[in-house]
Amino acid sequence: MSDFMNAINDLAKEKGIPKQTILETIESALVSAYKKNYGTSAKVRVEMNENTGDVEVLMQKNVVEEVEDESTEISIEEALEIDPRYQVNDVVEYQVTPKDFGRIAAQTAKQVVVQRLREAERGMVFDNYISRQGDLVTGIVQRISNDTIFVSIGNTEGILVAGERAAGERYKVNDRIKAYIMDVRKSAKGPQIFLSRTHPGFIERLFELEVPEIEDGDVVIKSIAREAGSRTKIAVYAEDEDIDPIGACVGQNGSRVRNIVDELWGEKIDITTWDEDPAVLISNVLSPAKVEEVMIDEEERSATVIVPDYQLSLAIGKEGQNVRLAARLCGWKIDIKSHTQYFGEEEEYDDEEYYEHEEHEE
Numbered sequence: 145m146s147d148f149m150n151a152i153n154d155l156a157k158e159k160g161i162p163k164q165t166i167l168e169t170i171e172s173a174l175v176s177a178y179k180k181n182y183g184t185s186a187k188v189r190v191e192m193n194e195n196t197g198d199v200e201v202l203m204q205k206n207v208v209e210e211v212e213d214e215s216t217e218i219s220i221e222e223a224l225e226i227d228p229r230y231q232v233n234d235v236v237e238y239q240v241t242p243k244d245f246g247r248i249a250a251q252t253a254k255q256v257v258v259q260r261l262r263e264a265e266r267g268m269v270f271d272n273y274i275s276r277q278g279d280l281v282t283g284i285v286q287r288i289s290n291d292t293i294f295v296s297i298g299n300t301e302g303i304l305v306a307g308e309r310a311a312g313e314r315y316k317v318n319d320r321i322k323a324y325i326m327d328v329r330k331s332a333k334g335p336q337i338f339l340s341r342t343h344p345g346f347i348e349r350l351f352e353l354e355v356p357e358i359e360d361g362d363v364v365i366k367s368i369a370r371e372a373g374s375r376t377k378i379a380v381y382a383e384d385e386d387i388d389p390i391g392a393c394v395g396q397n398g399s400r401v402r403n404i405v406d407e408l409w410g411e412k413i414d415i416t417t418w419d420e421d422p423a424v425l426i427s428n429v430l431s432p433a434k435v436e437e438v439m440i441d442e443e444e445r446s447a448t449v450i451v452p453d454y455q456l457s458l459a460i461g462k463e464g465q466n467v468r469l470a471a472r473l474c475g476w477k478i479d480i481k482s483h484t485q486y487f488g489e490e491e492e493y494d495d496e497e498y499y500e501h502e503e504h505e506e
Contacts, residue, residue: 149197159265160299167192169260174199178245186215188240201241207234269300270335274328280349281339285319295321295339308340310373313409322407324349342372350407351378354400357392364389366418369472373411377469379429381418390415414469422447422476429470433459436483446477448486456482 152170156163174190178201187204205218207230223230230236283297291306293315304323315321323339324346330336340346347368357363363382370376380389393415394401401413416428423438426447437450451459459480460467471478 149194152197155261159261161261161264161268165264166261167194169264173260174201182242184215189237199241199246200239201245202237203240205236207232207236266334270328270330273300273325273335273337277325277328278345279325280322280346280353281325282320282322285315285317285321287317288315293321295323297337300335300337302337302339304339304341308338308342310342310409310411312373313341322350342370344368344370347376347378347404350404351393354395354403355393357382357387357389362387363392364418367473367475369469371465371469373409375412375414375465375469376408377414377416377429377473379416379418379425379473390417416473422474425474426470426476426478429473430459430466430478430480433466435459444477445475446479449478449480450483450486451480453482453484456480456485 152163152166155161156166171190171192174192175188178188178190179185189202189204191200191202192198193200205216207220207223208217209220209232211217211219218236220230220232223234223236226236226238281297281302283295283302286294286296286301288294293304293309295302295304302323302325304321308326323341324343325337326340326343326345327338328335329338347370348365351365352359355363358365358380362384363380365378366381367379368376369378378393380393382389382392392400401415405411405413414431416431419425419428422440426438426440426449427435430449430451433451433455435449435451435455439448439450441447449459458466461469467478467480
């Protein structure tokens with residue numbers, strides 16, 4: 145095998161491009177080189193021997209009764225002289241390789257070949273990552289420019305803009321980083337892979353990574369509501385009654401969820417159980433607050449929730465965050481009332497329970 149074909153094989157392995165794609169690209173470039181250097185508009189085909197790397201230029205002409213364009217047509221009489229089996233409308237093909245074509249083609253086609261290979265490589269990168277949209281990826285911070293982080297992921301670069309990461313996250317060059325492939329687009333400079341660490345899908349993939357029961361499908365994530373950098377609520381469900389979906393997500397001594405919290409730079413995570421009964425679901429998603437009663441309005445898809453007076457601030461959450469995330473998680477409008485607000489009478493509390501709650505909330 146020639147040095148030329150050895151170089152093609154090395155290129156195919158290095159770039160991850162099929163050898164046949166490279167050969168077809170070179171053959172196409174050599175057709176352009178031939179037409180440019182020999183000033184012809186004739187139809188030609190270049191054939192490259194995969195073993196030796198030898199190149200042949202083959203002229204193609206249509207067999208016709210009467211020739212009107214000598215560059216593309218050949219008369220039936222001339223065709224029969226070449227081969228008595230030719231008929232009108234056949235295509236005659238014969239070699240026209242110039243003696244100096246190898247040198248000229250190499251000079252002229254080099255730039256075209258490099259460009260075509262670059263395009264083929266970009267196409268493969270795009271096809272690879274468009275199929276991985278929605279996946280989790282781990283990369284290395286390559287550079288940072290105007291709050292945009294460029295992440296090395298395999299043979300390309302991912303883009304993580306400031307708005308797609310939580311405000312408290314700080315990275316420097318060479319840091320390892322996990323992110324969610326949010327979008328893949330084509331551009332003049334090649335494929336652009338946009339990453340996110342704020343997307344709810346990022347949370348889902350992290351749980352799949354840490355919780356085998358989710359990856360296996362025994363535990364299903366039904367809904368996620370998130371305010372990145374602050375708090376996430378996640379509702380999980382298990383068809384098998386013997387499986388505790390919350391316990392599976394939390395892990396022994398909280399090990400699984402702790403790994404996720406660490407990855408999220410300390411973001412709080414509430415894990416609740418999904419239920420098809422909206423009253424039960426709404427009660428669940430308002431955790432850690434305790435709920436006395438849930439009154440459902442199916443038509444308005446809204447609910448009035450009554451909580452003990454001392455649980456009101458916890459149920460609503462700081463700046464309304466708990467109820468806001470709960471409403472997004474279950475897809476219902478939630479109006480929270482304290483027992484006194486709704487019934488107009490003050491409650492009596494168990495002092496010990498009240499103070500335990502106050503300490504917990506702090």
